[in-house]
Amino acid sequence: MPQGVVPLTGRAASAADLPRPIRPWLALATSAAVLLACAAEPHIPGAQDYLSSKGVVPAWAPWAGGGAGVAAALAMAAASAPQSTRRRLTTCAGWAAGVLLLWTAVGIVFDVFRAFFWATGIPAGDFSKVDWPGFLTRTVALAATIALARCTLAFQRVTGDGCDRCGLRPGHRDRPTAWLGYTACMLAIVYPSVKYYWWAGGGIGRPGVYTEGFPVMETMLLVGGVVLSLALVRPWGRTFPIWVPFLADRRVPRLLPVAAGVGLSGALVLQGMIPAFAAVNHLLGGPKLPFDSGSANSWVILLVYGGWALFGLALAGATNAYRRQTQAACQVCGR
DSSP: OOTTOOOOTTSOOOGGGSOOOOOTHHHHHHHHHHHHHHHHGGGSSOOOOSSGGGTSSOTHHHHHHHHHHHHHHHHHHHOOOTTOHHHHHHHHHHHHHHHHHHHHHTTHHHHHHHHHHHHHOOOOGGGGOOOHHHHHHHHHHHHHHHHHHHHHHHHHHHHSSSOTTTOOOTTGGGSOOHHHHHHHHHHTTHHHHHHHHHHTTOOTTOOSSOOOOSOHHHHHHHHHHHHHHHHTTSGGGTBOOTTSTTTTTOBOOTHHHHHHHHHHHHHHHHHHTHHHHHHHHHHTTOOOOSSOTTSHHHHHHHHHHHHHHHHHHHHHHHHHHHHHHHSOOOTTTOO
16 A cells, blocks of 8 residues: 555445545536626627726636636546656646636726615716626636646546545645745735835825725734634634634644635735736737826836736635645545
């Protein structure tokens, strides 16, 4: 028996002991739903063009993402040979389709905020108008992105050389990952720093008409981002410290920081990648960039959005490391 494998002699193997199979059907269904949403979008009333006119997402991206997602999901259902050329091609196809679907989904954060103002009736001018057909396509594309990413990771795990169930290799849990949390902590400062600078009277990249007061929401984001980033890598992110009333020395429910990390990192990446995708679209022959390249304002945009994207990626990495380090030992390999 290979070293590190937990023997199952004396009892029947439970469902938890068996390798997790690849289930590409959710990825297949959601990718196909993107194609249906694209076909239905021109016939759904209520469009408010506040994204497509900016040249961020080309018209072909949803179709390409949905079609590539369907093809990748079908390929994963058929391919199972470990460490083969076909496996590598299928993996690349899965991630490429995921990028196209993510490209389609960018801007959904704007949709959520607009829908909030639309539903609550809080005066927000044009910001309370929602592109409902586009919102539908972006929502389905985001669901397809998540489903396809999970499917591709499962495919890599089952056809790779790690454990078929957990995907871990020997020593995987011991890899240094604290730097991801500390990096996310530092990147959480970027966007609030710009707002503090403008609030203090700084003029570089500042809008011509700037009437905002003290950046309260940005301060909340700063505090929340720093606390979450450190909680993923510090001991008090696993056990409540003694100064927390009623919870001192109790285990932190692992779902709490994991859910917060997944939600915040997803929103940051979706928002932060907008200028990058706009630049790619421009290089592919699309319209000019939605900001003046080389101006002071464009540098601020790249700083803020780039900071969001990097913050989201670092936070996602720290969240995944926290998830793996706090999960129970695998009942197949013992890791």
